[in-house]
Amino acid sequence: MTATAKYLRIALGIAVIAALIIVPMNFNRYGLYILSQWAVMTIAAMGLNLTLGYAGQVSLAQGAFVGIGAYAAAIMTTQGGMPLIAALGVAIVLCFAIGWILGYPALRVQHHYLAFVTLAFSTLAFLVFRNEDWLTKGIYGISNIPRPNVMGFATNRPLPFYYFCLGSLGIVSLAMWWLIRSPWGRAFVALRENPIRALSLGIDTRRYTLMAFAIGSALGGVAGTLYAPLTQYIDPVPFNLSLSLDLLMMVIVGGSGFFFGPFLGAMIAVLLPEWLRFTQGYYLMLYAVAVMLLLIYSPTGILGILDRYLAERRTKAASALRAVTKSRLETAP
Amino acid sequence: MSNLLDLLVAGLATGAIYALVAVGFTLLWQTSQTINFAQGEFVMLPAFLMLAVMHAGAPFWLAIILGILLSLLLLGFGFKLLLVDPMLRHGVLPLAIATMALAIGMKEAVKQFFSAEASPFPSIVPAGDVSILGRVVSLQSLGVLALAIAVVIGLTMLLNRTSIGHQMQATAQNPTVARIIGVPVERMILLTFLINAFLVALASLLITPIYLAKFSSGEVLGQAAFIAAIVGGFNQVRGAIAGGLLIGVVDNLAAAYVSTQYRAAVPLILLIVIILFRPQGLLGRPEERTV
Numbered sequence: 001m002t003a004t005a006k007y008l009r010i011a012l013g014i015a016v017i018a019a020l021i022i023v024p025m026n027f028n029r030y031g032l033y034i035l036s037q038w039a040v041m042t043i044a045a046m047g048l049n050l051t052l053g054y055a056g057q058v059s060l061a062q063g064a065f066v067g068i069g070a071y072a073a074a075i076m077t078t079q080g081g082m083p084l085i086a087a088l089g090v091a092i093v094l095c096f097a098i099g100w101i102l103g104y105p106a107l108r109v110q111h112h113y114l115a116f117v118t119l120a121f122s123t124l125a126f127l128v129f130r131n132e133d134w135l136t137k138g139i140y141g142i143s144n145i146p147r148p149n150v151m152g153f154a155t156n157r158p159l160p161f162y163y164f165c166l167g168s169l170g171i172v173s174l175a176m177w178w179l180i181r182s183p184w185g186r187a188f189v190a191l192r193e194n195p196i197r198a199l200s201l202g203i204d205t206r207r208y209t210l211m212a213f214a215i216g217s218a219l220g221g222v223a224g225t226l227y228a229p230l231t232q233y234i235d236p237v238p239f240n241l242s243l244s245l246d247l248l249m250m251v252i253v254g255g256s257g258f259f260f261g262p263f264l265g266a267m268i269a270v271l272l273p274e275w276l277r278f279t280q281g282y283y284l285m286l287y288a289v290a291v292m293l294l295l296i297y298s299p300t301g302i303l304g305i306l307d308r309y310l311a312e313r314r315t316k317a318a319s320a321l322r323a324v325t326k327s328r329l330e331t332a333p
Numbered sequence: 334m335s336n337l338l339d340l341l342v343a344g345l346a347t348g349a350i351y352a353l354v355a356v357g358f359t360l361l362w363q364t365s366q367t368i369n370f371a372q373g374e375f376v377m378l379p380a381f382l383m384l385a386v387m388h389a390g391a392p393f394w395l396a397i398i399l400g401i402l403l404s405l406l407l408l409g410f411g412f413k414l415l416l417v418d419p420m421l422r423h424g425v426l427p428l429a430i431a432t433m434a435l436a437i438g439m440k441e442a443v444k445q446f447f448s449a450e451a452s453p454f455p456s457i458v459p460a461g462d463v464s465i466l467g468r469v470v471s472l473q474s475l476g477v478l479a480l481a482i483a484v485v486i487g488l489t490m491l492l493n494r495t496s497i498g499h500q501m502q503a504t505a506q507n508p509t510v511a512r513i514i515g516v517p518v519e520r521m522i523l524l525t526f527l528i529n530a531f532l533v534a535l536a537s538l539l540i541t542p543i544y545l546a547k548f549s550s551g552e553v554l555g556q557a558a559f560i561a562a563i564v565g566g567f568n569q570v571r572g573a574i575a576g577g578l579l580i581g582v583v584d585n586l587a588a589a590y591v592s593t594q595y596r597a598a599v600p601l602i603l604l605i606v607i608i609l610f611r612p613q614g615l616l617g618r619p620e621e622r623t624v
Contacts, residue, residue: 058429105609112368112429113608116559120601123556131594241552245433252430281445288438292431296419299427 024162032158033230038270039165040226043172045250045262047219050176052248053256054188055212056195061102061118062247064125065095065217067239069224071129074142074234084148084229091221099217103210114213122241129236141235145228165226172222179215180259188212192257249291255303264302339470340585346474347543348561348581349481353536354554355561355573356488357529362562363505363570364525367417368429371436372533373555378439379404379537380454380546381447393455401534409530413523436551443548456542477539484535485574488528492570501525553597557584560604579603 024035048062069091076087098121106117129136136142147156150164179185190198191205199205228234246269254265276283298304354376361367369375383400387393416435420428458476463469492498503511504521512518536554544550557580565576580600587599 056426058426102605105605108608112425113563115368115370115429116563117605117608119556119559120604124598124601127595127598245437248430248433249437281441285438285441285445288434288441291434292416292438295423295427295431295434296416299420299423 020166021163025159027159029158032162034270034274036158036162036165036230038266039162039169040223040230041247041250041270042169042262042266043226044220044223045247045254045266046172046176047216047223048247049216049251049256049258049262050179050188050219051213051216052251053258053261054180054185054192055209055216056192057107057209057213058112058115058248059118059213059216060115060241060244060248061122061125062216062220063239063241063243063245064118064122065099065220066224066227066243066247067125067129067236068095068098069221070228070234070239071136071142071224072221073225073228074145075135077146077228078142078144084225088222088225091225092218095221096214096218099214100210102217103213107206107209107213118244119241122244126236126240129239136236139235141233143233145232145234147229147232161230165230168222168226172219177259184208184211249287251301253291253294253301255301255307257300258303258307261301261303336589339474340589341582342470342478343474344582344585345578346478346481346581347540347585348578349478349485350536350540350577351554351557351561351580352485352574352577353481353532353539354558355565355577356485356570357532358558358562359570359573360505360525361529364501365417365421365522366425366428367421368425368432369529370429370432370555371439371551372558373551373553374436374439375404375408375530375533375551376537376540376554376558377546377548377551378408378443379534380541381443383538384452384454384546385447397457397538400538401531404534404537405527405530407530408533409527410523412530413526417526436555440548440551447548449548451545451547454541454546457538473542477543481539484532488532489570497521497524556597557581557600560600563604564607 024032027035044062044066047065048059051057051059051062072091072094073084073087076082076090077084102117102121103114106114130138132138133140147161148164150167153160180188187198187203187208190201190203191208195205250265250269251262252265253268254263255261272287273283276286279286294301298308300307354372357375358369358372361369379400382403383396386396386399391399412435416431417428420431456473458473458480463472463475490498492502500511500516501521501524503514503516504518504525508518511521540554541550544553558577561576561580562573563576564572564579565574566572580603583603584596584600588596591599
């Protein structure tokens with residue numbers, strides 16, 4: 001039973017990966033752009049999922065961290081003439097450091113102050129992006145951002161760049177999988193499930209929460225580094241508070257605390273505007289109402305519903321098995 | 334420095350409005366552990382309700398009354414019964430996130446059903462200037478400041494000098510014990526939501542003539558209220574008042590002396606500094622709850 005389910009899961013995973021590689025070969029430029037955007041947003045959402053789903057803290061600055069990564073990539077590749085990999089390193093270090101500096105004071109208190117501090121930082125970052133013309137070129141933005149060469153292969157065309165994004169998503173997913181299964185990850189889960197018990201077991205809840213937030217912020221920077229060559233033009237507008245809220249809704253809808261929550265949430269958030277194009281401007285309003293209803297029904301999102309359903313089925317099966325065993329024991333003598 | 338007095342009065346007027354919003358925000362947190370990220374949108378909406386009533390042909394004074402009543406209905410009763418009560422059983426964090434979704438929904442609803450354009454909004458204080466100590470000061474600033482101060486004083490007296498106020502504070506401090514000694518806790522919580530709805534409607538009435546009625550104005554107002562509440566002390570009503578006034582003055586002075594581009598940044602930096610060095614806020618005290 002367990003072995004069959006495991007093989008089934010592996011087969012399903014392989015099928016999904018194969019589909020992600022093969023199906024887009026027939027897509028046009030716009031379809032590939034959408035899929036690439038999904039991959040980029042999933043990386044940012046995975047970072048936020050670490051902060052929210054595992055550490056239980058709300059960050060409203062994930063969009064700002066994406067912006068920092070995007071600007072780092074844009075500035076270093078267009079003005080510095082450096083490869084994207086160097087910008088990636090800078091973005092990761094910069095976002096991790098800022099996350100640590102930002103999180104340290106906010107996590108000293110217990111009133112969800114991180115949400116307010118990150119809200120403030122989100123606005124501050126936007127102001128810097130917009131006003132510091134010498135660095136970011138302000139509202140005129142930075143254009144002609146080059147796409148990277150990967151081991152000699154150019155990614156200028158949509159399909160190769162999509163594979164680059166998909167590969168990056170794969171690498172980040174593996175890293176996240178490793179992190180969650182490491183002692184760090186178990187500490188993260190412990191402090192989400194029961195912070196007081198985790199504290200009594202000797203886990204420094206503050207340090208681990210801070211670490212989760214900083215790593216999550218760094219992943220925002222990674223997403224930004226991919227976002228810049230994706231659009232090949234960046235200005236301050238995409239990185240305002242709305243992006244942070246969008247990413248938050250992605251994590252919530254997909255299922256915070258579940259590994260695949262960000263994938264599902266990002267898919268819904270990126271594709272929903274296409275599906276609901278007929279509703280014109282009402283889409284965001286409907287989306288917000290749907291999110292509220294989902295939160296009322298299941299705060300852990302869509303995967304939370306699935307998880308509950310599976311748990312109930314397992315419980316029913318166990319009850320049935322127990323009843324059968326009991327009746328056999330009764331008839332034995 | 335010749336404009337310092339005018340800047341201070343205007344800053345205090347704006348700050349008093351921020352204080353109203355921050356007080357409502359703080360009350361919600363104290364009595365029902367609700368962190369309302371849609372507080373800014375709660376200030377944005379009543380102005381549009383009033384505009385809608387006026388578009389139907391009603392005079393301004395009737396629009397004000399109906400706008401306030403609709404605010405009590407939607408943002409008081411409706412907010413509590415439809416969103417807070419279902420969400421609170423899941424904990425503080427999911428509720429906070431639900432209020433973020435509510436903020437998005439409200440913003441998009443106003444944008445779709447009313448207009449994405451900013452609309453002028455009439456002022457209840459007549460235009461004009463008045464001379465004080467040889468300096469010219471805006472009558473509107475003085476009027477707004479006086480009205481906001483009156484409301485804050487009234488609210489403070491309600492909380493500190495009436496039986497209902499004492500019951501509300503008991504509910505805020507310890508709902509379980511309050512219930513044991515006979516305080517109708519649920520009714521007190523609902524009353525808090527209605528007070529918040531009234532405060533945001535009043536703030537909307539006072540501030541919209543200054544900022545225009547626009548679907549996106551809630552974001553700025555909400556941030557100002559959050560900063561005021563935290564700077565003043567998250568668990569103190571008087572802290573929210575002081576915080577609001579401080580933010581208003583700092584904001585105005587920053588615009589005049591620092592940079593118009595970064596005027597929004599100075600209160601944010603103040604917030605981060607406060608959280609870093611004095612997390613309980615200027616007038617707050619460290620909150621200790623038994624585990």
